[in-house]
Each structure stands twice: as structure tokens, then as C-alpha cells.
Amino acid sequence: MRKLNCVWLLLFLFLSCHLSAQEKIRFGFRAGYSMATQYGITLPDIPYTVDTSYRHGLTGGFLINIPITESFSIQQELLYVQKGSKQDVAMTALPVETHTEYDLNYLEIPIVFRYNFVRLGQFKIYACSGFALSLLLNGEYRVDGVAEFGGVPIPFNESNKIEGLDTFDYAFLYGAGLDFELFGKDCFFEYRFTIGWNMLMMPTSEGGDPAPLRNQDYIFTLGMYF
Secondary structure (H helix, E strand, O other): OOHHHHHHHHHHHHHHHHOOOOOEEEEEEEEEEEEEEOOOOOOOOOOOEEEEEOOEEEEEEEEEEEOOOOEEEEEEEEEEEEEEEEEEEOOOOOOOOEEEEEEEEEEEEEEEEEEEEEEEEEEEEEEEEEEEEEEEEEEEEEEEEEEEEEOOEEEEEEEOOOOOOOOOOEEEEEEEEEEEEOOOOOEEEEEEEEEEEEEEEEEEOOOOOOOEEEEEEEEEEEEEEE
16 A cells, blocks of 8 residues: 555656646657666575576667756656566585576556756766656566486476566666767666565476565666657
């Protein structure tokens, strides 16, 4: 309920700004590269080791920017984001090694607060932070590995759609960017870090215990205002 109230409060703030600054609204789009991973809680006595790497994907979508002052603005976005991770797990008690790939695709709705703090000629450097609500569109996982029984290595693999995962994911985000003019258009380049709040119970293998992981994402995008 607390999370829902927070979302409603942010939406109310966005609508209030919309009503007070209708003549200054700018529309735009952004697209770029998503470097996603997932993290969990590391316990000192777990019977396995985990090596996590990135899922390299794409992101893109549309935005509405509402200036409040000359330096401060609020931005509402609607983005498609590819998230997930790669997990290499080695059991310490059993001779089992697995490689798992998680592919998650989200529709993300960030509310971003932007502040321009440096201006160098035609360039403006800004910082941004905010919150995001993500809606899971679809997901799948792939597992392959080797289990050794009686000294005989037995390979296995499986793949399936991810079902039963939380539909909504909440996140905090922050980053920095550069506004500039290109061919008479207002453009920007931005780096953004998004860290999820929800603990997602990710599948491991058939009959295995799920892995509690949170989404984490590094995004680099180019964009343009109309």
C-alpha cells in the first residue's frame, strides 16, 4: 500500500506540473544500449559460488519534459527495456556446475527529476534521479550444465518461459547527461543507473529452488526533443 501511495503521489505531482506548464512541454524520444544484471543477498555459508555477468540488450521509447524553472524539469517516460542476467553457479558440496541466462523484457514508466547545473556554450550538463514502475511483458530462461555422478559427467539443459514472476517491479534511478544541439535539433546523451526494489524469485532448474534476485540496469541512450 505504501508503494502504491508513492506512485499516486508522483502521478499527482506530474499532473499538477502538466497543468501549470502546458505551454512549455517538450516531447521527444530516446534509444540506446542496456547493460543489465541481477544481484542477490550473499550469505557466508551458502554451499555454492556464483559468478554474475551482464545481459546486453536494447532500450528505447518516448518522453515528455516539463520545465519548472530554467534549470529544473520533470520528465515522464515510456520505455521498452531488456533486462536480465547470466549466472554461473558451481556447487561446493556436489560436483555440479550450471550456466543460466535470464531474459526479461519490461515496459518501464520512469518519472525523472532533471537539474541543469553546468552550461558550457551550447552544452548543458545535467543530473537526474527519480523512480520507475516496470511492467513485465515476457521472460524466458535457459539452463545448461554438468552434474557428475559416480565419476561420470552427465550434461543437461532446459529452457522455458518464466512464469509466476511479479508483474510489477519498482526501481530507483539516477544518472547524468549532456544536452546539445545537432542539425538544429535539441538532443541529449545520458547515462542512467536503475536499481530494482523487488526481490524476484527466478527459476533455476526443474525441481530446484528459485534464486532471489533484484534487477539492476546500466543504460546509455541518445535522444532528441521535438
